[in-house]
Amino acid sequence: MKKALITTVAFVSLAACEDPNASFPTFFQEAGAVADAHGDFGAATANNIAIQNGDKSYTISLAKRFADEVNSTVNFEFNSAVLDDSARATLRQQAQWIAQFPEVRFRVYGHTDAVGSQAYNKRLGLRRARAAVSYLVSQGIDRSRLEAVASFGETQPVIVTQDRERRNRRTVTEVSGFVQAHPNILDGKYAAVIYREYIASAVPIPTGAVPSIAKDGG
Template sequence: MANRKAALVMSVALIAVAGCAKKRPPVLPPAPGESTTAPGTGGETGGQVGTGALPGSAEDFRRSVRSDTVNFALDSYDIDPDARAILDTQAQWLTQYPNVRVTIEGHCDERGTREYNLALGDRRANSAKNYLVARGIDAGRITTISYGKERPQAVGSDEGAYAQNRRAVTVVIS
């Protein structure tokens, strides 16, 4: 009797599993990076329209603004004239796309303690945020985060690497 019961349970389980088998769709979607239209026809491919980025996207932001990165002097979070020019182009783009939200990341070079660099990175991110807000961007659209020295852009212990790592980066939130 136990063998019959076990065989019955196994049969029911096999039937249930067979009923859940996934059937192949009649038309497969294109693999990542493949186009659904012939080259040069101007159709949509991979989130882009033609040769340009989708308007309001992170790629459009990077292509449209002077830079997504503002650099700072040693132990500083002051917005210099070059940073103002960069942030002005970001403010223009953000004004054009009022529903887009961004995060400004504050970064430092490897010198200093972890705590000091987290605080300095926070001041750098907020300095860039405050400039954008002063240019008319709603503060609710901008979040800030400090990574301190934890995410260097350039690896090295020389002034060239340090200068690249002292930055605030504006990232479009998808």
């Protein structure tokens, strides 16, 4: 028994000598390895390398950024393709984002709820997509960069129901590709966008914008 115990200790010691990280991880691993418990350390660098190597699509990256930064969906009243105030406000926000990337194309997909025939709903969804595209054009976006080419009708609901459902009556704007098959977007125009965002981020908050502590409840 004692001999077996000694052998086990010797084996563990030998393994530790062969792998110094097992005993001294903070000394032998790269800087930040211990703090990077979730694998986020260096994510920007990894993303850039993936883009340069072609492992990550520019279109996918921009599509994710668009979805993260802008509300991509507008909703409609029942059996209507009319844009209400909320829809127009969302489309103005989309137009501001789209204007920053003149080399990028977008598609607008129209959807309906399940009330009505499939053929009618397909036409209605396309009318909604065209209404959204027309409004984006009115906000200064080149029509050649916008496509209302697909209407899913009632086939892709957000909420699965046969009843009227506002969340299903919608259009969704998505990045679809690049004008003239741009190999990448790291050109002068994109650099100007980054520079503008950088300058805007450095503007100090006005003193008067700091809210005072309210004395009364409400």
